[in-house]
Amino acid sequence: MLRRAFMAGIFAVASALLASVPLSAQTLDKIKQRGVLVVGTKADYKPFGFRDPSGKIVGFEPDLAKDVADRLGVRLELEPVVSANRMQFLQQGKIDLMLATMNVTDERKKSVGIVEPSYYASGVNVFVSRKIALKRWDQLKGQKVCGIQGAFFNKYVPENYGADIVAFRGQNEAETALQQGNCVGWLYDDTAFQERLADPKWAAFEMPLETILTEPWGAAVRLEERDGPWGQFMAKTIADWHRTGKLIETEKKWNISPSAFLRKAREQNP
């Protein structure tokens, strides 16, 4: 009896491990058939993807998503994602495309189909109170630092600088925890702090360190579709955004300080 229960348990675990069923390809046909494109974007990442007072998701990435929908001649539906679930949503077919401030890493390339070229880039920095007078990364050793669950540098920074990361689900929770002094600083994308640095509410805070781990942001489709029609369509679209200046224009529209990445990409593809 006990042995049978044990075997049943083993079987359940094994089948769960094997249960990553590949979804049928040809998302492009499906989108056109449905007349709806579902894009996963952030909803807590001002100004790249956030909710306006009416609750609608707007920002840099939603604008790009709208452009994709317009090119396909379909309606756009935005699905809010967080760092910790964005790749799973894509794998499960909950979203057709991910435009969610995701840095490109080698590990992620194995899980989702990251489209070339990239459409933006960010590095990693810390947002801390001026009173701490932080100068070097290694001063974070043994300090509690707020973070966001699912960020790739949550492992790199503790391993290399000994910081103790206290990671929350979204920016709202991390921001509150920082304000309440639950951590000395907040480790995240430098792009997420740009707007806060200009906000008088955050006058007592600074981003004092040298930005590290600057990595491009990749749009993603399901892994098996990266080289298929849907992935190729997105690759062409993003190349187009670089060529026509759509990205720089959208960046300006949302008052984002001009990124070196976009300028460089522009110079390379005049």
Next chain:
Amino acid sequence: MIDLTPFWDWFRELYATTGIKLTIFYDAFDRARFANGFLTSIQLMGLCIVASIVIGVLGAWAQGSRLRLVRAVTAAYIQFFRNTPPLVQLYFFYFALGSYLHVTNNLGLAVPIVSNFTWAAICLSLYAGAFNVEIFRAGIEAVPSETVDAAEALGYGRLAAYMHVILPLAFRISLPALNNNLVNLVKTTTIAYAIAVPEMLYVANQIWSDELNVPEMMNVLLVIYVALVGVVVYVMGRWERAMRVPGYMP
């Protein structure tokens, strides 16, 4: 110290050959943080189990108090904690109440007095404690009134009768229901991850975010929780049998 390297390497080999990625065995950083998460979970569970039982015993006694105020406060406590979701309570304690409890450190920064772990322990103890009060009350009410009368006739005061006669009998009657609630409590500790308490679910979430091994970590969590709940059920079962009064209990 036994050298575990071959054991860890077996899991590295497993990943290379089958793609089953259990970094918590072969990656030293992940292993250390998962072990920490496991210990944090155990600590949280242990603290909450003990505290919630103590709260249950005290609460059940207070419910039978002759003072109306004490009864009212106990009833209010039970209603508040039993009628609100534990996640909401946790957010309330950590973000709302926590923002009022600050001290200023030597850098002139306001830092909270109560840590996230302590808030989780307090909140989950009070949550499970509210249920325990009702569980013990049911047990107390099942003690025959003749027994209570007999204790009084022998000169026991209210507290002494409660401690020496009513509670020992009530406790035995309450154990199966208590067992249920404690199993629930053990599982509920996972919600502490919402306020970044580095318990197992939180750590697993960190690991699968970095290593992208969601199915593997989900299965690891599942197996560990089945085992932990199994231990709780086993210990409670042993306790139930050890406390059996021959001839008294059905």
